[in-house]
Amino acid sequence: MKVFKIPEATVMRLSVYSRHLTQLIGEGVVNVSSGEIAKGVGVSSAQVRKDLAYFGEFGTRGVGYNVQELYSHIMRILGLNNCWNVMIVGAGKLGSALAIYKGFADRGFKVRALLDTDPDKIGTKLAEDLVVEPITVLEERVKDENISIGIVTVPGDTAQEVTDKLVEAGVGALLNFSPRVLRVPESVILRNVDLSVNLELLSFYLSYGTAR
Amino acid sequence: MKVFKIPEATVMRLSVYSRHLTQLIGEGVVNVSSGEIAKGVGVSSAQVRKDLAYFGEFGTRGVGYNVQELYSHIMRILGLNNCWNVMIVGAGKLGSALAIYKGFADRGFKVRALLDTDPDKIGTKLAEDLVVEPITVLEERVKDENISIGIVTVPGDTAQEVTDKLVEAGVGALLNFSPRVLRVPESVILRNVDLSVNLELLSFYLSYGTAR
DNA sequence: AAGTGTGAAGTCTTTCACAGCT
DNA sequence: AGCTGTGAAAGACTTCACACTT
The missing domain is CATH 1.10.10.10 (Winged helix-like DNA-binding domain superfamily/Winged helix DNA-binding domain)
Structure with missing residues (x-):
């Protein structure tokens, strides 16, 4: 083709x-x-x-x-005729919300792992088969669960570090929610969902509109 | 200008x-x-x-x-030299996560109200000055708090209804997280943040890449 | 010497408009 | 008669390349 x-x-x-x-x-x-x-x-x-x-x-x-x-x-x-295994790194509010977001599951995206470094979060059970795990198991879980998509929901200052680990482990695509520009090899697909950028766009158009 | x-x-x-x-x-x-x-x-x-x-x-x-x-x-x-008052409708996991998202506050977006219809959620205290309120107060709060931006985080089937209420109340811009195409008057600024669309883009490029 | 500001060229995306099926 | 599929035209955005300023 x-x-x-x-x-x-x-x-x-x-x-x-x-x-x-x-x-x-x-x-x-x-x-x-x-x-x-x-x-x-x-x-x-x-x-x-x-x-x-x-x-x-x-x-x-x-x-x-x-x-x-x-x-x-x-x-x-769209490649949605079968499932994709997903890992989310960063079990803050946003990461946790995405982990159990029904819209993903409905379209065949299965969140197989949710990782964090915070000992207080590790062990938290979010769903029947989803418990927050330490970031040390990243590589192992990517391989065991055949993860192809990583979602980054850590704060900006650790985003690149996490990204490097995901890439190293062999993830093929990344969805970045952190407000940082990430560097990845050519072969890895990267998309940014910058929540603030979207609000700031509204701010711009609101300002422009009212200034008229 | x-x-x-x-x-x-x-x-x-x-x-x-x-x-x-x-x-x-x-x-x-x-x-x-x-x-x-x-x-x-x-x-x-x-x-x-x-x-x-x-x-x-x-x-x-x-x-x-x-x-x-x-x-x-x-x-x-960008119009970020002063604050914008924001209302979030839909206090599910995503709405709640956004309500206390630091990235918004840092850039001058103040979440003044978080509404939901679910009686179990109403009254939940998310922060010192943020409690989930019933959707019936929407119009009142938009006016009292001078809300100019609405964030829609309700399920798809009620998204248009909520949107209409926000527009009616006088909100000037909307950020839509629901997986629905919303209809708004010309004068209202609308942006969609479709989380699934972003994952599906990755799916497409992964499929295309592996098919090579 | 370095680096901005900008017309012109190039590339990418959308819209037009109509031939060609059903 | 209605609606698809598609070249050609129009439009939008990006890159080039260089005059100009410090």
Whole structure:
């Protein structure tokens, strides 16, 4: 399969489309047009078609898309046709919240381990099969549980250190919630979810708007 | 002040630059070049200069930027030279975690209220001056506390309802953590932080990578 | 000599508009 | 008649490269 460079924005929209389709499936809708999807998720219909066109022809001209079929295609494209094992490092409020976040489990992301350095947190039971463990078991757990995704929820000053350990242990992708720019090898996929940046964007647009 | 359309990416990078500058200030650095900032945050030096150029000329040719001065400029640009009052609706694990997230307070975002419908959660004390309140006080609290930013951390099925209430009450901007596409009037600023979308992006790139 | 500020070029992304199926 | 799939056009963003200032 020759894959052209896919815009990141396209992949993110696919994820959104797929969730909209879940909803349509729940409502028993069988067919849907690009225009209807577009309306449902707030983009243009041409955008929807272009996004899908990167991966093939999933619709029928004059008719639209079969909801169930399109959903399956997108889930496969996103690599969500089977589970991913996840490790979270940092069992603070945020890490703990993410560890039991239902939205992840629903989409096939299984949090297999939650680590921290704080002795007070170690041993805390968050769910039937999830107990906070010391960070010393990181490498062992990554290997035993076949972890491919690491989530970093430690404070900024230890984020790079934790990242290095995760990379060293062989994790292939990282989701960084710390407010630091992390350095990883080319081969490791990194995404930042900077919560403050998002609020600051609102701040900017609020300021700009009121200054008018 | 005639403001051209500023790319969203530029605003997000400014936020990142400002945090990098905080670090430099801590280290006692007085001057910094666009190249050094670029290296520190992982973008090109031309990008840094271009981003700043949208807002004025802050540097000295041949020398660079005064760290403290540039920091102040960026903070003002971002509207962070004074506080923003924030309300969080949804006191689940995520909402509660965000409510006491230090990263927000550090940057001038004050969480003045945390609401929920669940009687079991109402009354829970999260901090000295933060107790979970019933959602019925939403409008009153928005007005009394002069709330301009709402954070939505309720499950998807009530997200639109909560959003409507926040908009009705007069909130100017929303940060949506629910996995739903929200409808808001043109005048209200909306940003989505879809946690699953970010993981699914990793899933996609992992799948694509391993399929090679 | 060093490093900013910026038009111009290049690249990437979205929208347009219509041929081609059903 | 309706809606997809897609080249071509438009638009947005990034990088280049260099004149200009200290």
